Amino acid sequence: MALRRSWLQSANAPECDFPLNNLPYGVFSVGDSELRCGVAIGDRIVDATGLEAAGILRADPDADVLDAPYWNDFMELGREAWSHYRTSLTAMLAESADEAVQDQIITHSVSLTEAALHMPFRVSEFTDFYSSRHHATNVGTMFRGAENALPPNWLHIPIGYNGRASSVVVSGTPVTRPHGQIKGPDDATPRFAPSARFDIELEMGAIVGQASDGPLSVTQAFDNIFGYVILNDWSARDIQAWEYQPLGPFQSKATATTISPWIVTAAALEPFRTSTPARETPLLDYLTEPGPMLYDIALEIGLTPEAGTEIVIARTNYNEMYYSAAQQLAHHTSSGCPMRVGDLLGSGTISGPERHNRGALLELSWGGKEPITLDTGETRTFVEDGDTLALRGHAQGDGYRVGFGACVGMVRPARQ
């Protein structure tokens, strides 16, 4: 698919994250104003709350769904309403829109640079998966040796655990280095101390846009996913190593999970669908993908030391996943587990085959044994206080791209 041209010229630049093809949904404020729902286009944010209130563009003729600081009520409306709204907004922003419409949009929009961005949706619950084969193999090799790297269930189940929705924050929120129980292999007893192995995890997050109350097929699951964000699941590796047996990660993953501020819709990503890889062992029927349900999304991690410039420490792609979000969601409902609008599913760390494709410092520094060197000559094994981590991603079209905006977090020192 080619670029859809907008009358807003900034949206037509090849490097712009937010062309007319994208139209991602976020929540913004200007100065001390209230939080409003907005749609990014070029270098502006269209005030969707304002358009609704003025009766210019309504998602639901009978009820206001955008008079709230989140897109959950809009998602509740369902796929037909999502599609209709996107079509209407696309027409209003397309080159062919008449001048009166253009004036209405200009009146109801602000510059991206003057706006503060907030959580785009209320997270109902957060689930995190472990579905990149390279990541699972790397971590398994470090923890259990190369021969036992992949757990026996891994090729059969999209392994996941429930995370903590209350700790999900929007890009730009500072993250405080956590305390926790830590016991090294040579320590006689644990101590309570700041994490010395605080890490990032580069993931994609899928947002559930329709509630369900029983098992979903993979196709139904795909249809219920509203959109995607980039996600950084901050992880304290030393806390994790001591706590995780037998019930899994808990406080090591509860400090913060950062998401990018714009929900990029499944509709915008449609041209970039791709298949999960061929299976080594066949999947059970309830997990079989009837078509391509993964996406080709280029991803990278930038690290900026407190006094320094950014260096990109890893590049990978969402197409490295062994399981798609649709497969993860289908598995999630297999027990009858009810899902709700606003449920967030993390893909798991996305690593590729090469060292520079790894999505966590644990893997990039091979458990801290092989520090990576920054441009400044500084080295890193794990994240240091003052470091800013920026995760970015986009799908590359023909002369345009569908971008996510950055998922940024700066690490503050542990509490005194």
Next chain:
Amino acid sequence: MALRRSWLQSANAPECDFPLNNLPYGVFSVGDSELRCGVAIGDRIVDATGLEAAGILRADPDADVLDAPYWNDFMELGREAWSHYRTSLTAMLAESADEAVQDQIITHSVSLTEAALHMPFRVSEFTDFYSSRHHATNVGTMFRGAENALPPNWLHIPIGYNGRASSVVVSGTPVTRPHGQIKGPDDATPRFAPSARFDIELEMGAIVGQASDGPLSVTQAFDNIFGYVILNDWSARDIQAWEYQPLGPFQSKATATTISPWIVTAAALEPFRTSTPARETPLLDYLTEPGPMLYDIALEIGLTPEAGTEIVIARTNYNEMYYSAAQQLAHHTSSGCPMRVGDLLGSGTISGPERHNRGALLELSWGGKEPITLDTGETRTFVEDGDTLALRGHAQGDGYRVGFGACVGMVRPARQ
């Protein structure tokens, strides 16, 4: 402490779960009426929503907090408001209340038997712990042998995992036997089938009544707990065994968690405080209990086959816990994890030293190897379709008891 006498005679019976000393909070409806907040006393439910609307008893002079089908807004008000409301309601229901007040209460109350009970609060997130030493030892012995029964971290950390809030249901809700991936030790590959080892877990649930945004001391954590319910964490043992490595239980625990319908407040349980046991190894400072923060609550499990009468298959006590809910909550916040009003913390299965003190069929039947025999001559290893499980509990005072009401679930056959 002795019985506080009420003018409502049914509340003064020694076997009544809901004397004036209790005053638990629930949500009820009568016929097709809307859901309302209510307080149980004797054989009646006081319509707290109605008392608020009529201006007779208000928790907040400026805002309605009980015009909703949950107690969350009330909890938001904080400890001082909780205490003031309880004191006012106690005075209105005490023997000394004047007749005009009694008439108001009678007007704004219904019979327990004519009401349907609903979820008493909105569950924000659900966390489940593993803090009964007998339970952890029994399960560990079955899975890893007696010498490795307790994981090395167990005596240092109240081990827990995040559960699924969307699956929490109120007593009386039928529970459908789940499907899931199952692979026995002798199976070459997994299959997708109904769980054949579907089980219960007898637990107490602690309800967080105040939000927090950083680490809490054990004392602060204790103060933030609003009240308690009885909790049954339905568990599919065969799904659990195959899925739980390395990230913990997921779909095996996502079908349903049933809670009893009344929130018994920490205030009502105050006379029954007791200490956790002496420590084999000292706890780190952040987990040390400054005083008794556990409760003496007698618990039992009744099993009723589809065509049969109930038999009590286990009796235990909440005082068997190695960690209190206050310690669990303090640990939960140690990483900086934000907590919200309505967070629910399951204690973990509560087992005592003897066989008949075990809180799960997994332990009672020793992994299915030692079936238990019911009065009818039938045997059970795990739950069968049509079985009704009723978990009950009360704290025993001098001539009165503070009861929870039953936590009941009937098992329906798996979906076809």
